[in-house]
Each structure stands twice: as C-alpha cells, then as structure tokens.
Amino acid sequence: MEDSQGIPLLHKLIEHKKKNPISFHVPGHKNGQVFPSHSEDLFKSILSIDLTEITELDDLYVPEGAIKQAQILAAEWFQVDASYFLVNGSTVGNLIMIMATCGPGDLVLVQRNCHKSILNGLELSGAKPIFLTPEYDTEVNRYGAPSTKTLEEAIHKYTNIKALILTYPDYFGRTYPLKEKIELAHAQKIPVLIDEAHGVHFSLPFIDQPSAIELGADIVVQSAHKMAPAMTMAAYLHINSAYVNKERVEHYYQMLQSSSPSYPIMASLDVARFYLQNFKAEQMTNLQESIDLIKNELEACDYVKVLETTSLDDPLKITLETINGVSAREVARLFEKEGIYPELVTTNQILLIVGLEPYIDLESLKKSIKSVNKQLILQPKHDTINKYTELFISKIQTLHYAYNEMRSMETKIEKLEEAIGEVAAEQIIPYPPGIPLIAKGEKITKNQVDHIVELLNKGVSFQPRDVKKGIRIFL
Template identity: 45%
Template sequence: MKTPLYTALVHHAEGNHQSFHVPGHHNGDVFFDEARTLFESILKIDVTELTGLDDLHEPSGVIKEAQDLTSELYGTKESFFLVNGSTVGNLAMILSVCGPGDVLLVQRNCHKSVFHAVELSGAQPVFLTPEVDDALDVPTHVLQKTVQDAILKHPSAKGLMLTYPNYYGHAVNLQPVIAEAHKHDIPVLVDEAHGAHFILGRPFPQPALEAGADAVVQSAHKTLPAMTMGSYLHLNSGRINRDRLKHYVTVLQSSSPSYPIMASLDLARAYAEEIIKSHRITKIEKGINEIKEHFFKIKGLEIVEPADPGVRQDPLKLCVRSLHGHSGYELKSIFEANGVHPELADEKQVLFILPLEGKSRLTPELIRKIEKGIDHWPAAKQSRSRIELPIEKITTLPFEKSVLSSLKKEAVPLSRAAGRISAEQVIPYPPGIPLIMAGERITEESISQLSRLIDLNVHIQGGVHLEDKQITVYIEEE
C-alpha cells in the first residue's frame, strides 16, 4: 500500500542528516533527557519543509500524492490534509460560502466550531431544530420538511450546514435533504467528524459524500488510526469555489504544519484502503461484536439503542445506562475507577467509542470489578427531565451582531436569566455542542438543564460566572 509522505519521512530519518533547521529539538538531539525515550522515535520525523518533503500549503510532491490518494479513496474532486482538526475544516467550509449578512441554514446541534465560523463570517444563522431520539434523549437529525420550510422562508441562503452522524453515532439517509438543497443550488456542508470510517462500507452507515454532500470534513483521528488533530477536508462539487476554500484552508492552518500528524493521515488512509482491498471488514465486524458482548455481560447495565427506526447506529458507538439509577456521570466515574475510560457521559448514559481493531477487551476479572462498583456506588437522587429544544423548527437570533455589540452586559443569577439574551456561549464539553449560544434568548428549559449540569460538576466551557451560578447577559433596556 502506498504511503508517499510517511515513506519519504522514514527515508529522511534513516539518512543520518545533520539538522541545522527548525524545530529546535534538531531531530531529537536536543531534548529533555527524562522524556527522550518516549519521544525520540517520533522526533526523527518531526521536521520542516525540507527538500523532498513538500509543502502543505503549496503541495507538489509527496504531500500532494498523499492527498490525491485520499481523494481517490473517498471519491472526491479534491481532498486536503488538516493538521488543526476538523475545526479548521468547518471554519473554511463556512467562510468559503458565506460573507457578512449572508444567510446560512445551520443544524442547531452542530459543534461549537460551526458557530465560531458563523461569527467570523458575519453570516446570519437560521437554526434548524433537530429531532430528539426518544430512547437516548439526545438531538439527532434534521427532517427534510424542516429544510424545505427553511428554504421557502430563506431562498437566498448561501449554504446548509449539517452534522452527520451526531456524536452518538446516529445516522440517517441524507440524500432527500441534500437533494432538497440542491434543487435551489444551495451547497450542503457536512461536519462528518465521527464518520471517516464510513468509507469502509457496511455495517457502517453511508458516507455523506456518497449521499451528495458538496463539502465534508472528517476527523480521521476519531475513528481511524491518525494522530490527534489529523483530519480530512473533502471537496465534492462545483457549487463551492475551490480557490476560495483553499484560500481559507491556508489562512487558518499553521504555517508550520506537523509532519507526524500529516504522516499519520497518510497512514490512516492506507489503513482504510487496505481493509477494503483485503476484504477484512467481516472480521472487523466480528471483533466489534465481541467487544460489545463483554459489555452485555456486565450486570446492572443496559445497552441503549436509538428508538427511531429511520436512524442507523454506527457500530463503533456504544451507549450504556445504569439499571440502578446512576447518572451517566456517576457511571463514567465507576468505569474510570477501574481503568476503563469512555468517550463521554451525559445525564443518563455513557458513550464508548470502540476500536476498529486492536486488543482492547474487558476481562472477566474487570467485569466483576465494574459490577461491584455499580452495586456499591450510591446513586445520587436527582431529577432528570427530558432535553428541551425549541418547539419552532426554524429559529433566528433576536438581534444582529451589530446591534448586540452596542449593548452593555451584566452578570445575573441563573434564576433571573430566563428571557434575557445570553452574552456568552455555554458549552458542555464533550460533546462541544452549545447549550446556550451567545445572542440567543435564554429559556427556562436551558437554565434548568444548565443548573443540573452544574450540580453534577460537569465540565463546561464558557460561562465565566457559572461557578457562582450566574450568567452574562445583554442589557436591552437602560
């Protein structure tokens, strides 16, 4: 299997070259001795744009060849390597289609980077309220009818921004929604951060690219064996200006991109390609099911699947819930106390991301320890209401940014925040989806959920006064 960038880096490392260039560790020659053993092998390929190693921002050699192989695998017009994560891809996609005042249709449960992109572009967001799964009580997908109505109200929209799958691995048939947007020549942008492995085919859901999305960003580091921050950005149609997209990819990415991260993207693509060509997917599916069987054996747990028959569950995502009344956060602590680290927890359940391959398994002894923890860990008494999203399927912010920028701010107790306009983002992390967005009117439901999360000591980004149970809002009247 070809790995042009990785192979070039290995040949360079084996050449015993003298380093009189950045980075400052000089091929690992200058380094903190206590960490040398752990780092030294990767430092040998942590180089810069040397002769023969190409340039990410104007690729013409091994990086271009590696990106072209990625494009060939995913069937795109062009694919780009991202070393600053899918965040950069979301920013670049939105900036490439939107300018100040342009309307962008946005799925409300998108990642925070999408809303940062909206802010940077100056676009006017129109939020599309997703459906909520009855079993897991998490937002999933946007209905075709919602998209139809949004386009009817905003026919001049410059783009439709979707998340697929959601963080919990819930996927739906995107083709009707994408076709609806394309009827009006509206490009569809998809944050497929958790779906880079969908290219492997069944049992995994259909990739957004195959469904017709115009541009897609994927976090190769989430489910393929790439290093953290390694992502792909795919261009799939002429509805998006390629030069404008490339411009923003260059502007937003580091001018000193990490060669180890880029090499891992080259290897992750080769890994996926090798699975397909060797017809190994059946064996992989069997291994995933074996891991799940270990979780099935844990007494006191139940596996939670989406209730909507139209939603497909990514086999790599596994949600478990306590049968003894523990919150997801308490259950996560029980697992972590036994050396098992999940991806995230919410009020009701714990989410695990399973490996495509590897040796991770729950031994009988470990299962017994987890069962003992579930039996002996007292479940806190707490109210757990359902997630509340806007009743309206299509919503907008009450004021434009130019108006908000002229208003003063104040911190108020959460008990008096409902009805006020938030002046800050409040983002439980993970999953990084804003609970309250800056510029939106705060509801009683969001305050109730936020109060519960604070009481559960959930990690929240934003909200500088939340530890005092206060939130910053705009002063609308003097």
C-alpha cells in the same frame, strides 16, 4: 517501517531520516537531538520525522511533491474532487468551509445542535444563522437531526440561502436519512456542508452507513483522528462539488491553519488513508466479532443496558444507558476507577468508542465489570434525567442580534436564574460533547437554565468557564 510504498509523504520523511541529516532549521529539537533527557525516550521516534518545509518535503499550501501526491491519493480513496489535509482537526475544517461559502449577512441554514466550531465559523464570517431545531429521537433518548419537514419550511420561508450545514453522524455515531435533505437543498442550488467529524470510516465498504460524500454533500469535513488510526488533530476537508469555489477554500485553508503544519500529523493522514484503503473484509468480520464480545461483557454490568445498534448506527460506537436510577456519571467514575475510560458521559448515557481492530483484553474487561457491579450495589441510587427536556421554542429560530451588532455591545455576567429572558453574550457548552446549549446571541430560556442546573448537579463541566458563577449577557 520498511515498506512505506503507497504512502508518499511518510515515505519521504523516512527517506530523509535515513540520511542522518544535519538540521540547521526549525524545529528547535533538531530531529529529536536537542530534547530533555527525562522525556527523550517517549518522544524520540516521532521527533525524528517532525520536520519542516525543507526541499523534498513539499509545502502544504503550495503542494507539488509528496504532500500533493498524498492528497491526490486521499481524494481517490474518498472519491472526491479534492482532499485537503488539516492539522487542526475538524475544528479548522468547519471554520474553513463556512468562511469559504458564507459572508457577512448571508443567510445560512444550520442544525442547532452543532459543534461549537460551526457556530464560531458563523460568527467569524458574520453570516446570519437560521437554526433548524433537531427532533428528539425517542429510540435513543437524545436530540438527533432536524426533520426534512423543518428544512423544507426553512427553505420555503427564506430566499437567497447561502448554505445548509448539518452534522452527520452525531457524536454517538447515529445517522439519519441525509440524502433527501441534500436533494432538497440542491434543488434550490444551496450547497450542503457536512461536519462528518465522526464518520471518516464510513468510506469503508464494510460499514453500512454511507458517507455524506456518497450522499452528494458539497464539502465534507472528517476528523481522521477520531475513528481512524491517525494522530490527534489529523483531519480531512473534501470538496466534491461545482457549487464550491475552490480558491476561496484554499484562501481560508492557508489563513486559518498554522504556517508550520505538523509533518507527523500530515503523515498520519497519509497513513490513515492507506490503512482504510487496505482494510479487508476479514478484518471487519474480526472487528464485528470483537465488538459483539465486548458488548456481551458490558451487558453483565447490572446497572446499564447496551443500546441496540440499528442500521442507523455506527457499529464502532457502543452506547450504555443507565437503569434502576443509577447515575451515568457514577457508573463512569467506577469504570475509570477500574481503568476503563469512556469517550463521553451524559446524564444517562456513556459512550464507548472502539478502534478498527480488536484491541481489548476481554478477561480484564470482565474483571473490571465484576468489580464495578460490586461497588454499584453499595452506591446510593440517584434519579437520572431520562425525561425529555424541551430545549427549543420553535422549529426554526434566529439569533436576537446579528453578529456584527454583538461586537460593539456591552456585556456583564448575570446569575443563572436572573439571566432568563436576557440575550447570551457567549456560548454555554457542556463539554464534551462541545455542542452549545446556549448560543451567543440567543435569548436564554427557563428550560435552558433548568437544564444547566440539572447538568451542574450531575457534575457536568462547562466551557467557557464555571457556569455556576453566571452567564455573560448583553446589556
């Protein structure tokens, strides 16, 4: 790349590469010169900038040069007090924001249908989660966010709450009125931590959905790699608040990330910010046109409907819902057979995510959909679970045991049916999306087990292991 002005970290890496440097430092591939020949071509260009903290290239944990400049430019673009580059995704960002704000025994309000990294962060910190049950959103047939009323009740019920943790938008790109929740929390001086893994592009003025930063959140974590052109694992943590102790964030920032952060990932964060900053209205128009055309083609698929994109929904996410009793997994299987790879498949929905530029060949999409239609005619139809499954007992829930108690308790694997009424000693996570169906320390309900069985019958995979063999429970 000739013109790397305005992208300081990338620029430094390119300058270094131009010197044909002799590497007597890690990594072992020596700027790509020591690499197995069978895969050299594939890796070569990226390895040439896969460097380490040599002079000129700055240090992520004591930034004074190019990394510092790149982070300042990011903070300016996202309009925050400080932006930090993350090399282990929003996963590590969520761990950092929780560790920096919550300690052992601290009460934390948290949306129950959060990503597993939020629950992992709470367990690591030893905080006491108070789960806010999400509302079922009948418009999209999924659980959404907890209501403001539920939040109000929790704030009223508990004192000395250390943080409110919410996910915004959800995996499907759906937002909700976040500002009123932030204001409620702030009225009690409770910092609001937002997992905005799916919303880095909300920083664009052409996207109608506001970012949590704009709505007043105190810490916001964004996976640049999910919705912007950045390498996998590239993410940002933004601080925008006097409520947050920056030193504590920086302490866990260097503790929880690798001491050898990847320069290609960091440079891609610099590139992603530059890309967003230079994104033009005309590009947005082209993108919207392309999304409309893609949706048109998808509408031709006989057994799915394209859910309407409302003012709450990210325009880059397309959700297909199966109709006429066809299983979403079956449709997705046929899509994949035709070379179309969705992001996520649930029992009744398929999530497709597009990039910020048109890149889909509509003709080949049309052909693939035609072929899927032909094959679907021949398929036996299955019942889908469009019905609403009540997964939560009450609007506000706590764990049965505190995390520090759980550390020393004995556990065993119990058969699914027999685990009902027992306390889970592990998270049970349908993957993707990575939202625990059962949280560690939660009493297992019949509805949860029934839902697991239903998902298993639909071929859904689970973490941390094959749940058919049972669930780990506390003795």
